[in-house]
Amino acid sequence: MISALVLAVVALLVFLFGGLWSASLLAIGTGAMVWEWREMVVGQGQGLRAPGVLMIAAAALAVIVADLWMPVAGFAVLAIGTAIGAVLERASLRFVVTGTLYIGAAMICIEALRNDFRFGFLAVLWLVLVVIAVDVGGYFGGRVFGGPKLWPRVSPKKTWAGLIGSVVCAQLIGLIFALAVGLSYPAEVALMSALVALVAVGGDLIESSAKRFFGVKDSSRLMPGHGGILDRLDGLMAAALVVAAVSFVRGQSIFLW
Incomplete structure (x- = not known):
C-alpha cells in the first residue's frame, strides 16, 4: 500500500x-518494463549485453522524442532502435522484439494523450481511474459472486462475474468522472469506459499468459509488494493503445463527440 501510494502521488504531480x-517518468518506466520483459524472455540473471541495452535505450528515448516533436518521430526511433537491436539479438528474438515494440508504443500513446492541450491531463487521469476501477470491480465481483472462471489456465482467480464487475465499475467511475469535471457527453464517456475495461482485462490476461509461458510469477521485484512495473501497468498500456487509436481515427479527443 505504501509503495503504491508513493508511486500514485509522484505520478499525479x-x-x-x-x-x-x-x-521523463514514462521513459524511465518504459526502460524498466523493457528490461523486465527481456528478463522474462531471455532468463533472469543472464546479464544485459549490447542488443538489450540498445533496445531499452531506444524505447525510453522514443517517449522523449514523441514529446519533443511528435508521436510519429517517437515511433520511428522505437522501430529503428528495436530493429538494430534485433539484428544483433540471438535469444528468443520474436518475443523480445514484440514485447519491446508493444511497451514502447503504449507508453508513447500515453504521452500523446497527455499532450492534448485541452484534455490531456483529464484524459490520462480518467484512463488511470478507469483501469483502477477495473481491478476493484473485478476483485469484488469475483469475491462476491464467484462462478465460472474466465480463463482458468492463464488466470485461475478471474471469473466471468469479475469481468462483469469490472465493466460495471468502470462505467460508473467514467460517468462520475465526466459529471464531476463537467464534460459535455457523460453517457458517451461511460460507454467508452466500458470498452476500456474490456481492453484492460485483455491486457492483463496477455501478460498473465506470457508469465505462465515463461514460467515466472512476477515480471520483477522493482515495486515492493506489487512485483514489477509491467505487472501493474499491463492493463493501462493496452487501454492507452486503444484510446489513442480511437482518438487518432476520430481526429479529436475521446471527450469530444
Whole structure:
C-alpha cells in the first residue's frame, strides 16, 4: 500500500505538469518494463549485453522524442532502435522484439494523450481511474459472486462475474468522472469506459499468459509488494493503445463527440 501510494502521488504531480516531466517518468518506466520483459524472455540473471541495452535505450528515448516533436518521430526511433537491436539479438528474438515494440508504443500513446492541450491531463487521469476501477470491480465481483472462471489456465482467480464487475465499475467511475469535471457527453464517456475495461482485462490476461509461458510469477521485484512495473501497468498500456487509436481515427479527443 505504501509503495503504491508513493508511486500514485509522484505520478499525479508529474502528469499535472506534463511535458518533459511526464515524458521523463514514462521513459524511465518504459526502460524498466523493457528490461523486465527481456528478463522474462531471455532468463533472469543472464546479464544485459549490447542488443538489450540498445533496445531499452531506444524505447525510453522514443517517449522523449514523441514529446519533443511528435508521436510519429517517437515511433520511428522505437522501430529503428528495436530493429538494430534485433539484428544483433540471438535469444528468443520474436518475443523480445514484440514485447519491446508493444511497451514502447503504449507508453508513447500515453504521452500523446497527455499532450492534448485541452484534455490531456483529464484524459490520462480518467484512463488511470478507469483501469483502477477495473481491478476493484473485478476483485469484488469475483469475491462476491464467484462462478465460472474466465480463463482458468492463464488466470485461475478471474471469473466471468469479475469481468462483469469490472465493466460495471468502470462505467460508473467514467460517468462520475465526466459529471464531476463537467464534460459535455457523460453517457458517451461511460460507454467508452466500458470498452476500456474490456481492453484492460485483455491486457492483463496477455501478460498473465506470457508469465505462465515463461514460467515466472512476477515480471520483477522493482515495486515492493506489487512485483514489477509491467505487472501493474499491463492493463493501462493496452487501454492507452486503444484510446489513442480511437482518438487518432476520430481526429479529436475521446471527450469530444
